[in-house]
Amino acid sequence: MATTTATIDITSADLGISLNASTNLSKTGASTGLEIMDAGYGEVTVAHGGKALLEASQVAGDRDTSNYFYLSNKETDETYYLIVKLHDTIVGRLSAGDWMFMPWNQGDADAEISITATNGTCAYEYAVFKSAYTLVDRT
Amino acid sequence: MATTIAQLTLTSTDLLSDSLAVSAVATLTGAGSSTGLTHTEGLGRKTLASGHAQYTLFDGSSRTADKAHKIYLKNLSTTAAEYFLITVNGEDMGRLYAGDWAFFPWSAHDADNDIKIDPSANDMTLEYMLFTDD
Numbered sequence: 001m002a003t004t005t006a007t008i009d010i011t012s013a014d015l016g017i018s019l020n021a022s023t024n025l026s027k028t029g030a031s032t033g034l035e036i037m038d039a040g041y042g043e044v045t046v047a048h049g050g051k052a053l054l055e056a057s058q059v060a061g062d063r064d065t066s067n068y069f070y071l072s073n074k075e076t077d078e079t080y081y082l083i084v085k086l087h088d089t090i091v092g093r094l095s096a097g098d099w100m101f102m103p104w105n106q107g108d109a110d111a112e113i114s115i116t117a118t119n120g121t122c123a124y125e126y127a128v129f130k131s132a133y134t135l136v137d138r139t
Numbered sequence: 140m141a142t143t144i145a146q147l148t149l150t151s152t153d154l155l156s157d158s159l160a161v162s163a164v165a166t167l168t169g170a171g172s173s174t175g176l177t178h179t180e181g182l183g184r185k186t187l188a189s190g191h192a193q194y195t196l197f198d199g200s201s202r203t204a205d206k207a208h209k210i211y212l213k214n215l216s217t218t219a220a221e222y223f224l225i226t227v228n229g230e231d232m233g234r235l236y237a238g239d240w241a242f243f244p245w246s247a248h249d250a251d252n253d254i255k256i257d258p259s260a261n262d263m264t265l266e267y268m269l270f271t272d273d
Contacts, residue, residue: 004159010211010268014141015179019268021213021240028222029236037154048162060166066236070149072163084244089230092244093170093229099147099163100243111231112242113170127149127161137223138167 001033004129006068006101027131028066039127049084050116054128056106056123058136060130065131069113072099074123082124083116093118104128140175143167143270145209145242169272181268184215191258196267197245199228199252203273208247210254213240213266223265224257234259241249245269 007022025034030116044051057063072084075096082094087110094100094115104113115124149161166178167171187194202208217239219261225232225241235241245254256265 002151002154004149006240007148007150008240009145009146009209010143010242011264012141012143015143015177017143017179017182019182019211021211023238024241025217026236028234029222031219033154035154037159039217064234066234068239070147070161070163070213078168078173081171081172083246086225086227086230086232089228090246090248091227091232092209092246093205093207094151094244095170096255098165098167098209098244099145101147102243103239105231105233125163135251 002035003033023060025068025129026066034057034129034131036130036133041049041122041125043121044117046117046119048117050114052112052114053126054113056111058107058109059134062132063108065105067104067106067131068101068129069104070099070101070127072095072125074125080119080122082093082117082122085114087111141177142175167209168207168271170205176207176270176272178271178273179268182266184264184266186262186264187258188262191261192260193255193257195253196256197269199247200250202247205246206272208245209242209270210245211240211242211268214238215264215266221226221263222259223251223263228252
């Protein structure tokens with residue numbers, strides 16, 4: 001078992017906020033550490049349209065498991081943002097320099113995570129930490 | 140204008156053959172601008188005392204669409220098997236298990252884009268905070 005720790009710190013002297021939370025990424029419903037990770041870096045342009053960044057598993061047993069998803073928009077121009085979708089549902093706009101970290105249980109086989117650039121070319125960094133991963137049958 | 144910094148660190152010394160050390164720092168700003176977010180809701184906690192059913196945490200119809208809202212959530216349970224199922228506009232996002240937290244953008248794209256939580260057991264408590272430029 002591996003120990004992977006995710007920590008968030010949110011601070012604002014102006015708003016009087018000093019928040020810290022930390023968790024060890026664990027397998028579904030257990031305290032055993034996750035051992036599967038996939039990560040990468042890429043670029044997406046307006047011309048690309050919506051692109052599936054991560055496909056939901058085609059293997060039923062791999063869905064409804066504890067996955068964690070990290071995405072960072074590496075751009076610096078604040079008018080360059082990524083629209084992040086779960087299947088057809090817009091979660092939110094990831095502005096330049098912003099990051100997100102969320103659970104992702106692949107509610108069904110179509111629940112992929114997609115990104116759409118709204119301006120120019122957006123560089124991104126991502127990682128997904130998984131409880132289970134089964135290779136799909138070859139075609 | 141307020142300056143609010145959100146920092147993520149992901150670390151592991153034994154997940155891979157090399158140490159994992161990811162750090163990301165964001166200054167929370169309004170949609171398409173460099174002006175800092177100035178409004179928050181929370182930090183707050185909700186406990187669903189008896190019976191577990193889906194609960195609307197943030198209502199899409201009460202927010203301006205396509206803003207740069209950010210949401211922080213944490214499951215305060217200490218029982219590993221207990222989770223909150225998080226949904227956006229009826230689409231499953233994922234299960235937030237005991238002790239886990241999440242931080243993600245929310246555009247409140249339309250009135251149906253509610254953030255809902257569905258606890259897996261009674262008496263579970265969720266900690267939440269909304270950062271918004273509404």
